[in-house]
Amino acid sequence: MVAEFMSRAREILATGVTEATLNEVGRLLSQASREAGFFTEPEMRSLHGGSTTSSILQSDTDGLTLMVGRFAPEETPVHNHHSWGVACVVEGKDRYRHWRLDGDGRVRVLYEKDLGPGDFVVWLGPPHDIHSQQGVGGAAVELVLFGKNVMKIEREYYNPETGEVRTALPA
Numbered sequence: 001m002v003a004e005f006m007s008r009a010r011e012i013l014a015t016g017v018t019e020a021t022l023n024e025v026g027r028l029l030s031q032a033s034r035e036a037g038f039f040t041e042p043e044m045r046s047l048h049g050g051s052t053t054s055s056i057l058q059s060d061t062d063g064l065t066l067m068v069g070r071f072a073p074e075e076t077p078v079h080n081h082h083s084w085g086v087a088c089v090v091e092g093k094d095r096y097r098h099w100r101l102d103g104d105g106r107v108r109v110l111y112e113k114d115l116g117p118g119d120f121v122v123w124l125g126p127p128h129d130i131h132s133q134q135g136v137g138g139a140a141v142e143l144v145l146f147g148k149n150v151m152k153i154e155r156e157y158y159n160p161e162t163g164e165v166r167t168a169l170p171a
């Protein structure tokens with residue numbers, strides 16, 4: 001089921017990675033995620049050094065990577081992925097914040113959305129790939145499709161208060 005979604009997503013994105021094609025992939029992911037047995041929740045590793053965990057469901061040689069993440073009710077650090085993405089909630093409620101890096105080196109919230117099961121957001125590649133997330137009233141489980149295997153790529157962690165930026169591999 002995951003493999004079938006991945007090849008259909010690849011077909012859609014072959015015409016170009018735009019907000020329109022990413023939204024089409026988001027609709028497909030939302031639909032697929034509601035089918036029974038779309039994926040089995042594997043053991044998830046800790047992400048962002050907090051109680052957020054994640055696991056790769058499939059990662060292909062061209063970089064297309066589907067992950068499942070569990071976001072605790074505490075906000076992740078503000079971070080980027082060096083990749084476009086499509087994130088779809090499958091369980092719980094996720095508060096998604098999208099950030100923009102301004103000319104003064106500070107990140108500021110561009111928009112915030114509460115997502116329930118079946119809801120999704122998309123973002124384009126750098127510099128449009130900065131976000132933070134948290135479960136609301138409990139953990140939120142979410143599928144995220146990336147154009148690259150982001151677990152092998154360093155990301156930036158931004159401190160909105162101080163403007164400090166730290167670069168690190170996903171911990």
Ligand SMILES: [Fe+2]
Nearest residue numbers: 079080081131
């Ligand atoms: Fe992220």
